[in-house]
Amino acid sequence: MFLLIVITSQSALVSKKLFQEQSPCRRFVLYYHDILFNGTDAANATSATVANKTRLGNFNFGMFVVFDDPMTIDDQLLSPPVARAQGFYFYDKKNEYNAWFAYTLVFNSSEYKGTLNIMEADLMPEKTRDLSVVGGTGDFFMARGIATLQTDNLQAKPLKNIGNKNPYNKYK
Amino acid sequence: MFLLIVITSQSALVSKKLFQEQSPCRRFVLYYHDILFNGTDAANATSATVANKTRLGNFNFGMFVVFDDPMTIDDQLLSPPVARAQGFYFYDKKNEYNAWFAYTLVFNSSEYKGTLNIMEADLMPEKTRDLSVVGGTGDFFMARGIATLQTDNLQAKPLKNIGNKNPYNKYK
Amino acid sequence: MFLLIVITSQSALVSKKLFQEQSPCRRFVLYYHDILFNGTDAANATSATVANKTRLGNFNFGMFVVFDDPMTIDDQLLSPPVARAQGFYFYDKKNEYNAWFAYTLVFNSSEYKGTLNIMEADLMPEKTRDLSVVGGTGDFFMARGIATLQTDNLQAKPLKNIGNKNPYNKYK
Numbered sequence: 001m002f003l004l005i006v007i008t009s010q011s012a013l014v015s016k017k018l019f020q021e022q023s024p025c026r027r028f029v030l031y032y033h034d035i036l037f038n039g040t041d042a043a044n045a046t047s048a049t050v051a052n053k054t055r056l057g058n059f060n061f062g063m064f065v066v067f068d069d070p071m072t073i074d075d076q077l078l079s080p081p082v083a084r085a086q087g088f089y090f091y092d093k094k095n096e097y098n099a100w101f102a103y104t105l106v107f108n109s110s111e112y113k114g115t116l117n118i119m120e121a122d123l124m125p126e127k128t129r130d131l132s133v134v135g136g137t138g139d140f141f142m143a144r145g146i147a148t149l150q151t152d153n154l155q156a157k158p159l160k161n162i163g164n165k166n167p168y169n170k171y172k
Numbered sequence: 173m174f175l176l177i178v179i180t181s182q183s184a185l186v187s188k189k190l191f192q193e194q195s196p197c198r199r200f201v202l203y204y205h206d207i208l209f210n211g212t213d214a215a216n217a218t219s220a221t222v223a224n225k226t227r228l229g230n231f232n233f234g235m236f237v238v239f240d241d242p243m244t245i246d247d248q249l250l251s252p253p254v255a256r257a258q259g260f261y262f263y264d265k266k267n268e269y270n271a272w273f274a275y276t277l278v279f280n281s282s283e284y285k286g287t288l289n290i291m292e293a294d295l296m297p298e299k300t301r302d303l304s305v306v307g308g309t310g311d312f313f314m315a316r317g318i319a320t321l322q323t324d325n326l327q328a329k330p331l332k333n334i335g336n337k338n339p340y341n342k343y344k
Numbered sequence: 345m346f347l348l349i350v351i352t353s354q355s356a357l358v359s360k361k362l363f364q365e366q367s368p369c370r371r372f373v374l375y376y377h378d379i380l381f382n383g384t385d386a387a388n389a390t391s392a393t394v395a396n397k398t399r400l401g402n403f404n405f406g407m408f409v410v411f412d413d414p415m416t417i418d419d420q421l422l423s424p425p426v427a428r429a430q431g432f433y434f435y436d437k438k439n440e441y442n443a444w445f446a447y448t449l450v451f452n453s454s455e456y457k458g459t460l461n462i463m464e465a466d467l468m469p470e471k472t473r474d475l476s477v478v479g480g481t482g483d484f485f486m487a488r489g490i491a492t493l494q495t496d497n498l499q500a501k502p503l504k505n506i507g508n509k510n511p512y513n514k515y516k
Contacts, residue, residue, distance in 0.1 A: 037400045042438065048398040050406040050434070051236070054220040056209045062222040062238045064395070066406045066444075068436045086436050086444055086465045090222070092240045092258050094214065100238075100259055102274065102446065104465035117463050117476045119289050119307070121258045121276035132289045132307030132314075135476030135488065137464070142476075142488050144307065144314050223408070226392040228381045234394040234410045262394070264410045264430050266386065272410075272431055274446065291461050292481070293430045293448035304461045304479030304486075316479065316486050 030105075032071045032085050046070065050088075057094025064090040071105065083107045089122065097124045101131065107139065114138020118147050202277075204243045204257050218242065222260075229266025236262040243277065255279045261294065269296045273303065279311070286310020290319050350374075350492040374449075376415040376429050390414065394432075401438025408434040415449065427451045433466065441468045445475065451483065458482020462491050 037045035047067035054062035066088045070081035087103020102119040115138060120131035129149045136143030209217035219239035226234035238260045242253035259275020274291040287310060292303035301321045308315030350373050381389035391411035398406035410432045414425035431447020446463040459482060464475035473493045480487030 037398065039399065042400050045400055045438070048400040048406050050395045050398065050408055051222045054209065054222065054238075055211065056214055056217055056220040062220050064222055064238075066398075066408075066434055066436045068438070068442070086442070088434065088436075088444070090238055090260065092238050092260075094217070094240070098240070098258070100276065102463065104444065104463075106465050106467065115465060115474075115476070117478065119274065119276075119291070119463070120309070121278050121287060123278065130287075130309035132287070132309060134289065134307040135463070135478040137474035137476055137490060141490070146309060146313070223394045226381065226394065226410075227383065228386055228389055228392040234392050236394055236410075262410055262432065264412045264432075266389070266412070270412070270430070272448065291446065291448075291463070291479070293450050293459060295450065302459075302481035304459070304481055306461065306479040318481060318485070 030071045030073060030083065031075045032069045033077045034067055034069045036065065051090075053091065059093055059095065059097050060091035061094050062090060062092070064088060067103070082109050082111075087118075092121075098122070099124060112139050114140040116140050116143055116147075120147075122149065124151075202243045202245060202255065203247045204241045205249045206239055206241045208237065223262075225263065231265055231267065231269050232263035233266050234262060234264070236260065239275070254281050254283070259290075264293075270294070271296060284311050286312040288312050288315055288319075292319075294321065296323075350494075374415045374417060374427065375419045376413045377421045378411055378413045380409065395434075397435065403437055403439065403441050404435035405438050406434060406436070408432065411447070426453050426455075431462075436465075442466070443468060456483050458484040460484050460487055460491075464491075466493065468495075 033046065035041070035044050035046045037048040046069045047065050049063060050066050051062065051064035053060040056062065067085065069085045070077075071083040071085055072079040073082055084106045085103050086106055087101065089099045089101045089103075092098055092100050099122040100120070101122050103117075105116040105118065107114055107116075115136055116133050117135045118131050118133055120129075122131070123129050127150065131147040131149055133143055133145040133147055205218065207213070207216050207218045209220040218241045219237050221235060222238050223234065223236035225232040228234065239257065241257045242249075243255040243257055244251040245254055256278045257275050258278055259273065261271045261273045261275075264270055264272050271294040272292070273294050275289075277288040277290065279286055279288075287308055288305050289307040290303050290305055292301070294303070295301050299322065303319040303321055305315055305317040305319055350371065377390065379385070379388050379390045381392040390413045391409050393407060394410050395406065395408035397404040400406065411429065413429045414421075415427040415429055416423035417426055428450045429447050430450055431445065433443045433445045433447075436442055436444050443466040444464070445466050447461075449460040449462065451458055451460075459480055460477050461479040462475050462477055464473070466475070467473050471494065475491040475493060477487055477489040477491055
């Protein structure tokens with residue numbers, strides 16, 4: 001699957017005596033690509049299940065996934081990544097799909113060097129979901145703001161292992 | 173069990189050119205209710221163990237729990253929830269009970285729509301514990317502040333499965 | 345192993361009507377000491393593996409560790425701790441060692457009482473890595489800033505169980 005993310009962030013400049021907020025906000029649009037390890041596709045996989053779902057409900061409650069996903073400026077998996085999203089999510093609702101994320105966007109390009117740190121409930125039934133940017137380093141020193149997440153199906157290809165009931169893995 | 177939480181937060185307004193801190197702070201008092209899944213009570217349970225405790229000490233070191241708990245404005249489990257607390261905690265001390273939390277308070281009522289994101293060590297032996305509010309969205313856009321946690325035993329009922337040694341499950 | 349950490353943080357003062365940023369920044373230099381539980385050394389261990397590594401790559405992808413580590417002002421494990429680092433890390437890269445951290449520094453000394461909350465990708469191949477300070481309580485109320493991490497090998501002793509392939513456990 002891939003997700004569209006729009007990040008609106010604000011960084012801080014610390015001078016000797018003064019703390020100034022930078023304006024205006026920066027905006028990015030990025031796509032991220034996640035391929036959940038199925039046990040045999042290590043060459044392509046970008047994430048793996050660390051703890052299995054529990055028996056609480058039918059929506060993967062407790063399934064815990066660690067990821068290191070490439071992020072691109074368009075929706076093509078094979079475009080050169082401009083950042084990586086490193087972190088985890090888990091499912092946390094017994095009567096529908098719902099998740100919780102914490103991760104770092106790691107930028108290491110000629111344009112940007114630094115990180116953005118993000119955490120939030122991901123209310124999956126909503127078309128767009130806002131996640132909190134709670135900090136950053138480098139070019140994004142002490143950034144704060146919002147990352148807006150949207151699941152993008154436009155370029156979706158059919159899933160091979162559709163039986164795994166992981167909605168984040170529905171398209172890849 | 174249920175916990176009393178007092179949240180003092182401060183949100184940010186972003187206008188075209190200016191970043192202003194909102195004053196004064198808002199304060200909430202909320203109760204949250206957690207029922208740990210015991211394998212058979214899926215109808216009532218609001219949390220589940222994702223990774224079992226390790227053998228380091230006798231205080232559940234490493235036990236990892238994911239939750240989606242209703243929050244109410246009084247201490248009654250069956251009051252209409254005004255928010256949900258979605259996230260996780262784990263125990264992390266070998267010689268006493270001590271935990272670490274990260275979660276999102278999801279508000280979706282006529283009064284408030286938005287989220288608050290919280291993370292902190294929970295020093296359980298302390299009567300009240302401050303947790304950091306590190307971000308927010310919607311009505312709590314870029315909120316920061318403190319959530320003060322207090323275990324409330326006043327309305328406690330005896331625990332049925334007292335053998336599980338999970339202090340967060342002592343009362344429900 | 346032990347790590348050197350330099351924390352540059354900035355706290356907020358909330359007066360009745362005014363939110364002021366405190367200046368100048370505070371700086372700390374602290375060392376933290378981590379001994380991963382090997383199943384028998386409970387007396388000395390300060391961390392334990394909660395979820396095992398997956399089979400994605402050869403760099404512990406998905407291994408999840410909870411810790412409660414003493415922090416000292418020098419590199420001596422037996423110096424009196426001035427703080428504790430409580431939280432978790434996991435490995436998240438399939439082709440090299442790379443980790444992700446979230447933890448709380450808990451200060452409870454005559455000099456400082458309060459906490460700092462930190463989260464970030466830990467890009468282990470880098471000599472120094474900046475982590476985001478995203479919040480705090482007590483003396484560090486609403487702190488923000490940077491924690492700079494550096495693995496310090498100067499005082500390193502040879503590892504006994506070198507076979508466990510946990511680079512964070514290489515020196516202790």
